[in-house]
Amino acid sequence: MNPVVLNSQQISRAISRIAHEIVEKNSGCDNLALVGIRTRGVPFAKRLQAKIKSIENVTLQLGILDITLYRDDIQTGRSHPEIRSTEIPFPVEETKIVLCDDVLFTGRTIRAAIDELMDFGRPAGVQLATLIDRGHRELPIRPDYVGKNIPTSKSQLIKVRLNEEDGEDQVILVDAPQ
């Protein structure tokens, strides 16, 4: 059995706390937007949006990034992931943006996401929210909001399963196959 590191209730509490932290740190919701990184950063961002709505009664703008074309590990000989659309339905210029992703690992995804975001304009600032920080950064990137820090070995896998994508809410730690 793989250990469950967060169950449904714990995920929900973590998201509540992060929502409060975002509102606190930014002194409200002015000029603030959420951007989820595909795939599971998107439901994470949507839940934050709903939670912030229940706290502040403000619906933040929500964008979606598909960073496939900005990755640095493409062309390694493996077949490409299917690319899906990026949707940023608001002006990025002078907006404070909270990037949302499910797991923070090497930081390379976030680097790609920041690069893509910059192609839409010059945001006033970019913050980072992650449900799980598992360490092993390869770039100087740190999160502003963390659901849970989980020490892992590099060979392990963190599997975030969210209702919207997987039909259940759970984070599990998987030992890599020998």
Place this chain on the structure above:
Amino acid sequence: MQYSQKHLLGIKGLSKEDILAVLNAADTFKVYTQRDIKKVPTLRGRTIINMFFEPSTRTRTSFEIAGKRMSADVINIAGSSSSVVKGETLVDTVKNLEAMNCDILIIRHGEAGAAELAARHLSNPVINAGDGYHEHPTQALLDLMTIREHKQELEGQKVTIVGDIAHSRVARSNIYAMKTLGMDVSVVGPPTMIPADMEKMGVKVFHNLEKGIKDADVIMMLRIQMERQNKTFFPTLREYSNLFGLNLQKLKKAKKDVLILHPGPVNRGIEISTDVIDGPHSVILNQVTNGVAIRMALMYLLLGLSDETVN
């Protein structure tokens, strides 16, 4: 869905999944081409050689823009300015270009099979940008993308292709693709311009334009290729235009929501009248826009698989 081939030499031999993989990726790339900053860093450091032994504006520019939007370095070589005029063989030219580490070779040539010949001597992907009377696969893909964009579904659509079917690589590639995707294809043209075995491919043949376009969801007009008409297949251009040229009058016989495609360049007033080209049914310029997205998608898909032994 994954594109399973190493090259794109023709539509013949591609599966439905291969074709749809390119179309789906292209739909996404199109969104990128509509942004303010149209360039993505995906193919940074890659080199793409665009080798054209026949005249072209649309296709050559489209490949060049596609490569540049993906941040690749694109080098254009015109046949007339290459060492081929000094007597170098195609295979030698291609091998020399590979020796300079080009990652994708795009080739247009007047002889059928030129792209395949190049592919046999190259370890990197080759894209056929038109070879003689044989195939023009990227044109067929961008045509399908355009049809799908307007009609949502491809399966079951009725398409009528009008013109010199026998000498058209566009028609050939489109017929292969459309039959693979379960579309209903008819062709219209004078008997001298229709290949003998069309019915065997499941294609209906008409020699009367009005009859041929009556039920069509899509009409694809082909260019009368003056440069290939050293043998004449019809008595005069005016007669051809009267019988097989599309104008508003004849278009009244077609469906209200019919789409008009033309691979370009158009001979205004010969195979298609000006009011039809610029009219509401025409998606000729959408085809050109989609061409860039299709070619970006292909470069992306082909380089992703280039290190694997596929096909």
